Every structure is written in structure tokens, then in C-alpha cells.
Amino acid sequence: MKRYLYLTVFFAGMSTLALELSASRLLGSVFGTSNLVWASIIGLILIYLTAGYFIGGTWADRDPRPTTMFRILAWGAFLAGLVPLAARPVLSFAARAFDQLQIGVLFGSFTAVLILFSIPVTLLGMISPFAIRLAIRDPGEAGRVSGRIYAVSTLGSFIGTFLPVLIFIPLVGTTWTFIIFSELLLLVALVGAWRHIGPRAALSLAWMPVLLLLVGGFVTSRPIKNTPGQIYEGESAYNYIEVLEEDGFRSLRLNEGQGVHSMWHPSVLDYQGPWEQFLAAPFLNPAPFEPSQMKSMAIIGLAAGTVARQVSEVYGPIPIDGFEIDPQIIEVGRRYFGMNEPNLNAIAQDGRVGLERSRKKYTVIGVDAYRPPYIPWHLTTVEFFETVRQHLTDDGVLVINVGRSPDDRRLIDGLVGTIRQVFPSVYVMDVPDSFNSIVYATKRPTQIEDFYRNLLDLYAAEEAHPLLLSSMERVVLNLRPTPESQVVYTDDRAPIEWITNSMVLNYILFGGIDKLTEGSGQ
Secondary structure: OHHHHHHHHHHHHHHHHHHHHHHHHHHHHHHOOOHHHHHHHHHHHHHHHHHHHHHHHHHHHHOOOHHHHHHHHHHHHHHHHHHHHHHHHHHHHHHHHHHOOOHHHHHHHHHHHHHHOHHHHHHHHOHHHHHHHHHOOOHHHHHHHHHHHHHHHHHHHHHHHHHHHHHHHHHHOHHHHHHHHHHHHHHHHHHHHHHHOOHHHHHOOOHHHHHHHHHHHHHOOOOOOOOOOEEEEEEOOOOEEEEEEEOOEEEEEEOOOOOEEEEEOOOOOOOOOOHHHHOOHHHHOOOOOOHHHOOOEEEEOOOOOHHHHHHHHHHOOOOEEEEOOOHHHHHHHHHHOOOOOOOEEEEOOOHHHHHHHOOOOEEEEEEOOOEOOEOOHHHOOHHHHHHHHHOEEEEEEEEEEEEOEOOEOHHHHHHHHHHOOOOOEEEEEEOOOOOEEEEEEEOOOOOHHHHHHHHHHHHHHOOOOHHHHHHHHHHHHHEEOOOOOOOOOOOOOOOHHHHHHHHHHHHHHHOOOOOOOOOOOO
């Protein structure tokens, strides 16, 4: 009996953490993966577990029978498997509301989905105190037995942290991940009931796994999102991925879908977004600078390759290393966005790690690695920008896409203050009709007049690509004063999430919600 109790709490602990990780992905496809979403999930799961520990301990003292524990486990597992199925209509409704940024509807939908977890997680929280009560036969071994049970449960939780993200969600999707762990727990409950109670008790619960499979098969045959124009959707270890097409234009959207990470059209190259502004970067060098001097580029945040395609069109087949942490996005780029340029080396790796390991130097290093609403903090520090500088040629330029709100430029100011610790000249322009700014930094000391002279030289030569000219013209028309910031982000302290959370919440509560994350980069 005691060995099977250990096995039971192991799988209960594993499944509970798996449900928590899967909950973040279930909600992330609609509400995003911000720290605010994560905090809500973790906080409420802990509250539900607390309730389960309290109720389970009391119940176990009043009714210390295996039949009670295994029935609780079976119902907890069954209801956990139903969570994504019950949440489907709520999430579909919320996805439509998110496209229109209806904040009241979104808050209500978010709360409703989280409430769905209350009963199954509370029931699963009851298993450990029940197991302790059943396992203790001698008060003198109470400490040893309870310690072992919590240790075994925690070990299961450790394994449950990795299985959903690394194996099941990329392989079968979020909904089936819920169902797989629920079916596994149901198997534990049924075997336990059969062994310790009898076949009749097990058979009385046997309808649960059968019904769960039938309902799961019916519901998961439909798309996660039914967005107009959808031509692809999928889930990776990192993201919910969606490709939309309208009037020949394809767009890559991730998770909640408020940021457009890449665009493609068979004959159009100018999408009036942040991507085109990467083309202007090398011309911040001292005049005269010619397009032929652009020799190579690294892109951190390749996404589906919009920048790489534009650079290849304007500057020819120069070597481009594109770092993209999500390999499935690279595959989507190749399949739906024509990301098959022979000069592009797509590398499935974290951008900072990849750049540090690279032995190459580049004329331009572009950073466009937003996961709305956050830019990864480790791409904003002095240490990172020192790595960038080491991998630039003598005439190299850094260009980085930064998000903002209309009245809050703290993130831009902080990045400029940090970059100035490493680069002698820094420039800022706002991308028109968006909440994006582009920060440029040159390895050599320069003046903005150099950029103007280079643009005039391109006009005179009459050979420059029109997309390059329009990119440079937007810089001239939308240049902003470089902030005199004393803020410096380091690997030890870079409160990017705190600033971004504050910026987003202030804008929603006191500003507006239109285009809140429009064009939030790749």
C-alpha cells in the first residue's frame, strides 16, 4: 500500500505542475505571456493548492480510506482534462475581444478561465495530506513518512515542469497535453482503486477516461483560433504561432497576436513598419558611404525573415546570420514567407548566446527580438552591447527596435543611456503610425549631418534602391532628440519588465488602448 501511495503522490505532483505550465500556454495564445499573466496563474494555482491541503487534511482525518482518496484523484484528473475543452468557447470569445482590445471583456474572460482551474487543482492538492494520513501507522514515523511523501511529490513536480514544454506541447499541442496528463492520473486512480478497493470501484470510474478521449478528439479537431484569414497555426516550445493572409499580404503573429512579427507579399517590400528602418543604419557612418560598403549583417530576432529579405533586395546577397530562438518559426518562415535566401544563415539559438559564440564581425547588427510587450532584458544591458561592439566592423552600426507608448519613453531613455556607455554616437527615430522607435548607434563618432550627406549622395547617384531611399527619408522626417539619460542597465540590474508593465498599465488605465502593441517588432 505504502509504495503505491508514493507512486500516486509522484504522479499527482507531476501532473499538477504540468497543468500549471500548460495553463500558461492555454492562456498565452489569447492573453499573452507577460509577467502579469504568469503572476496571476502562479498565484491562483497556489491558492487552490492551499485550499486543497487544508480541505484534504481535514477530510483525511474524518474518512481515512483509500477509496476516498482515489475517487478524489479520479475526479481531479477528469476535471483537469476538461479545463481546455470548457475554456475553448471562452478563449474564442476573448480572442475576438482582444483584436478590438475590449478590456472589460478580456478581464472577465481571463478570470473565467482561471476559475476553471479551481476545482481540479484543489482536488489534486488534497492528495498529499490524504496519502500522509493513509501511510502513517506509527506516530513515531510521522515525520519520516510525511517527508518522503513531500519529497516524492516535489520530484514529480520537477519532472512535470519540463515534460509539457519540451515534449508534449510541441508534439501534440496544449489541449492534448492536458488530456494526456489527466489520462495518466486517471490510470493511477483506476489501478489504485482496483488494487486496494476492488474491481467494482475501478469499473465505476472507467467511464471517465473514455469520455475524456471522445470529447477531446471532437474539440481538438477545430482550430485553436478561428481568426479570419488564418492559413496556419501551431504550437512550439516557445510560442503559439499563427500566419494570416489578407489581400496577398501575410503576417506572422505570436501568442495573443497583438504584435506583427513579420510580413510578406510576393511583390511588395515596403510595409511601413520597423523592418525597413534597419536598412538605413550603415549610412549613419561618415560620408561618403556607399551601398557596396555594406558587407554583412546579423539579425537577433529573425522571425520569418522580413528584414533579411529586404536587406538582400537592397544590398544584394551579402552574408546574413539570423538568430531566432524558436526553430518552428524558422520553418514557418521558409514555408510561408519565402525565407529561402541562399545568403541567409538561419540559426535556431538565443541571439545573445549565438552572437557571443560567433567568430564573425558584421557591418550591421540588428536587434528586433520583442516578445510583446517585452524586449528580453538580457538584450538591453551594457554587457550585451559590449558584445555587440566586439562583433562589429570598424564602420559597424547597431540598430534596435524599441517599444513605447505615446507619453512614456522611459524604455527608450534607459536603452540610450546604456548604449552610450559603449557607443560614442546614438540616434533615435520614431516609426510613423506605430508605437515603435528605432535606436541607432555607431562604432565610430559620427554626426547626423553625415547621414544627410549620404542621402544627398544617393539622390545624386540615381542608382539607390527606392526602399533604401524611403527608409532614410523616414529617418530624416521622424528623427527625435537623443535623450540625455543617466540610466544604465546591467546584467545585475535591468528592470525591463517592471518598466514595461508600468508603461502598459498606465496607458490602458489613463491613456487609450488603440494600437497598444501595433507593430511590436519581430
